[in-house]
Every structure is written in structure tokens, then in C-alpha cells.
Amino acid sequence: MSPSSPAPSRAPSYAAVLRTPYAARAFGSALLGRLSYGVAPLSLMLAVNDATGSYSVAGSVMALFGATSVFLSPARAALIDRYGPRRALPPMAGSYAVLLAVLAYATWRPGAPPVLLGALAVTAGACTPPLGPVMRALWSRLVPERELLRRAYSLDGVAEELLFVTGPLLVGVVIGLTVPAAGVAIGSVLVLVGTLALVSSPALRGGGAAPAAKEAGPDAPRRRRLLGVAGVRHAALVAAAVGLCLGGLDLLVVAFAEQHGRGPAAAWVLAALSAGSAVGGLAHGAVAWRASNRARLPWPAVGLGAALAVAGLSPDVYVLAMVVAAAGLFVAPALTIAYLVADESVTEEVRTRAGAWVNTAVNAGSSVGTAAVGLLVDRWPPVVCFAVAAVPALLCAAVVFRAPVARGAVDRDGAAGGAVSRP
Incomplete structure (x- = not known):
């Protein structure tokens, strides 16, 4: 190692994180898809309330949606580890986006059956693509140097925090112009476009996040x-x-x-x-x-x-x-x-x-x-x-x-x- 190399590694900048080959495109794509998580849930709650006229139904539907999304997250991540994001993410994102689109259609006008909305919400939550864990795992491959990785994780965490501020603001604009179900439809588009952009990025194509080896050894x-x-x-x-x-x-x-x-x-x-x-x-x-x-x-x-x-x-x-x-x-x-x-x-x-x-x-x-x-x-x-x-x-x-x-x-x-x- 040259004498001049330790200094930048001790104090790497956030710009250095984004200058990492392929990192900016992959990060931007993941953030676009993750913006859906700041838009879709709030829009769905408002849309269900509009469609059924019941806060209790809206709360129940959101509880079902959140429960399957949260508690099945390790199982979906296991599929990513087993088959790799390029193979596992598109089916998840496609299913999730389609189900959100169906929910948007079902809640666009009043009269949607609560049982149908609950069933759709449970299924959609089960398909939620784990874009956050995938991006963090990708950071650890793109940025092997420890100090730079810490910067990457900090940047990722702050960006995610801001997404959950931006998402509700976007929902506020949407419901000011049209019905809340439109926000659900926008969430569907965001997650599909962001995921497809992520899996097509050179960061994944180049082997930076290849499918995990399927070993069956003693470990x-x-x-x-x-x-x-x-x-x-x-x-x-x-x-x-x-x-x-x-x-x-x-x-x-x-x-x-x-x-x-x-x-x-x-x-x-x-x-x-x-x-x-x-x-x-x-x-x-x-x-x-x-x-x-x-x-x-x-x-x-x-x-x-x-x-x-x-x-x-x-x-x-x-x-x-x-x-x-x-x-x-x-x-x-x-x-x-x-x-x-x-x-x-x-x-x-x-x-x-x-x-x-x-x-x-x-x-x-x-x-x-x-x-x-x-x-x-x-x-x-x-x-x-x-x-x-x-x-x-x-x-x-x-x-x-x-x-x-x-x-x-x-x-x-x-x-x-x-x-x-x-x-």
C-alpha cells in the first residue's frame, strides 16, 4: 500500500461512496423502488377508508398488510440469498405491483367488499420485495473497505429516513388532485420501475451480487x-x-x-x-x-x-x-x-x-x-x-x-x- 493511501481510507467522503463504480445507479434505482414504501401504505389506508367508509376496516386491512410484509421479510430475504436478486426480485416486485394495482382499482370507487380488500392486502404484503436489505447487502460487496462501507450505510439510512418524509408529502399532493387510490397505483409503478432498474444495473450484472452458493455442508x-x-x-x-x-x-x-x-x-x-x-x-x-x-x-x-x-x-x-x-x-x-x-x-x-x-x-x-x-x-x-x-x-x-x-x-x-x- 502506498504511503498516501491511508488518509483517504481513514476519512472517506460521501461523494467517494457514490463514485464507487455502479453504486450511484444501483442506489438511485433502489431508492426509487423504496419510495413506494413511503407512498403506498398511507395511500392504501386512505383509499380503503374512502371505499368502505370505515376506519376500523381501513385499520384492519393495514394491520394485515403490515403483518405479512414485516414478518415474512426474512423468508423473502432467504429467497434472495438462495437465488440471487436478479432472479428473485422481479417475481416479487411484479406480484406486489400487480396486487397494488388491483387494490387501487378496487378502492377507486366506494363499495369494495372488506373481505376482498383484506385478502388482497395480505397477499400484497407477502410479496413486498426487500429492497432495503438487498441494497445494504449490495453495498457490502460494492464497498469492501470498512470506513467507506460505514459511510455507505449511513448514507443509505439517511436517504431511507427522507423517503418516509417525502412519501407522505407526495400522498398529500396526490389526494389534493385526485382520489387516494391513485397513490396506491403510483406506489405500484414506483416499486416495479425501481426494482427492474436495480436488477438491470451493472452492479448486479457484473457479479457484484451473484446468487449465493447453495451449500449443504455442515455449516x-x-x-x-x-x-x-x-x-x-x-x-x-x-x-x-x-x-x-x-x-x-x-x-x-x-x-x-x-x-x-x-x-x-x-x-x-x-x-x-x-x-x-x-x-x-x-x-x-x-x-x-x-x-x-x-x-x-x-x-x-x-x-x-x-x-x-x-x-x-x-x-x-x-x-x-x-x-x-x-x-x-x-x-x-x-x-x-x-x-x-x-x-x-x-x-x-x-x-x-x-x-x-x-x-x-x-x-x-x-x-x-x-x-x-x-x-x-x-x-x-x-x-x-x-x-x-x-x-x-x-x-x-x-x-x-x-x-x-x-x-x-x-x-x-x-x-x-x-x-x-x-x-
Whole structure:
């Protein structure tokens, strides 16, 4: 290695990530498809409500859609690992897009049978292509250098955060011009075009994400039990804690704003959360950390939990917005580190599935957090509810702090590191 090479590798830029051969096209394609996940669910909920005239039906349909989408994510990721994204993604995206189009057609006018909408939603959720895990697995192949990979994951996390801000804004424009079902149709087009663009990119054609080897050796049973891998288990635990906190926080912000007579301000407080997360993600990626990803894994969860506990003491919505923005600073770093730890804890053949477990954990945690806080918010004062919402992050961080580091896995540099725990 030349004497001049270490400097750029110690402090790589975000531009260097996008200058990686084929990375910009693949990343842009994946983001286009992932924008569907910010557009379609909200549009579908509004469209079902319009078509049936029932919030309970809309909520039930969305619960079915979300459940199959979240909990079947590792199974879909396993298909990606087994057959490769070029073979597995198009059927998933095609089926998902067609089902969304059928849902858009069924909800365009009132009178759609709730049972039919529920069946379509369940099937569509089961086909949701795991574009996020696929892109993160692709980053780990396109960007083998560790510091640059950390930048890539930070950039990916911040971009995903912004998609979930942009998506609802786009839905607002759509329903201002036409019916909500049009947003479902737009989501169908976005995911299909984005996925096809991704699988046709040189990053995949060039062998950067070739189908995983289908080995049946002695290690195969261990690969199927990914939550038995210490790094994956700890990453999923922290991600679930973040999801629990965020799911509870969303509802608490709405309740807090309404109790203070400023209901519409809840949207601005949640926007502050997203803005804080974006800033935190970019800052995390810009720092050349000396500690390993595993050593840093629990710390953002501690920061998030502490900020949530303080948020309950806010005297008004303005202070709440500032504290929530501070809490957001820890969200993207927590998830970025979790994905990095999961990625470096497994072999290439199951990398997409490992990332999918982290993704499933945060989404499932969010759903559970919202439901749990919903049972408390009308009974307990805000300061107590915010403190309860902070508990998962602090508890999970404590568990990860106390857990011994497993040994014997493949490190990013090829040396022995903590990863696959032995059965």
C-alpha cells in the first residue's frame, strides 16, 4: 500500500461512496423502488377508508398488510440469498405491483367488499420485495473497505429516513388532485420501475451480487438459525428497541400536542424527529470512529432512551420538538450500526437475510410500541408514558452491554472476530 493511501481510507467522503463504480445507479434505482414504501401504505389506508367508509376496516386491512410484509421479510430475504436478486426480485416486485394495482382499482370507487380488500392486502404484503436489505447487502460487496462501507450505510439510512418524509408529502399532493387510490397505483409503478432498474444495473450484472452458493455442508443448519448468531441477535435486539421507542413516540407526540391544544403541531414535532435522525446519520458517517461497531452498538440506544425520558418533562410543544429532534440524532446511527454489525457477523451467503432480520425487528417493534402506548396514553400522565417508552432502549442496551462477544466469525478484514456463535 502506498504511503498516501491511508488518509483517504481513514476519512472517506460521501461523494467517494457514490463514485464507487455502479453504486450511484444501483442506489438511485433502489431508492426509487423504496419510495413506494413511503407512498403506498398511507395511500392504501386512505383509499380503503374512502371505499368502505370505515376506519376500523381501513385499520384492519393495514394491520394485515403490515403483518405479512414485516414478518415474512426474512423468508423473502432467504429467497434472495438462495437465488440471487436478479432472479428473485422481479417475481416479487411484479406480484406486489400487480396486487397494488388491483387494490387501487378496487378502492377507486366506494363499495369494495372488506373481505376482498383484506385478502388482497395480505397477499400484497407477502410479496413486498426487500429492497432495503438487498441494497445494504449490495453495498457490502460494492464497498469492501470498512470506513467507506460505514459511510455507505449511513448514507443509505439517511436517504431511507427522507423517503418516509417525502412519501407522505407526495400522498398529500396526490389526494389534493385526485382520489387516494391513485397513490396506491403510483406506489405500484414506483416499486416495479425501481426494482427492474436495480436488477438491470451493472452492479448486479457484473457479479457484484451473484446468487449465493447453495451449500449443504455442515455449516448450513447454523446459517438457517441467524438469531443464534450473537451479532445478528444483538443487532436485532437494538433495532427492535428503537422500533418500540419510535412506535410509542409517534402516538405520544400526537397525544401531547392535542393535550396542549396544538394538535396540528404534532406533524412538525415528528418532522423534527426525522430531521434530527438525518443529521445524526450524516454526522455518524462522517466521524472516523476508533471503537468497533459492536462496541458502539448499545450507545445510541442509551441516548435515544435518555432523550425520550426527558421529553416527557417538556412544558410545551416547542420544547418537545427540540427534545424530540435531539432524540432523532440517535435513531439513524443506531440502525446504521445495527445493520453493520449484522452484516459483519455472517458470511456472504446469508447477508441479505441477516439485514432483513434487523429490518423486521425495527418494524415489528414499531407496531408493538404503538399498540402498547395506545393502552397507556389515556390512563397515565405524559411524563410516565414517555418514561415507559424509553425503557425498551435502556433495557436492550443493558443486555447488549453485558453480553460477551462471540468469537470465531469472519471479520470484514478477513481476520478472526466475534460473529457466528457455536450451537
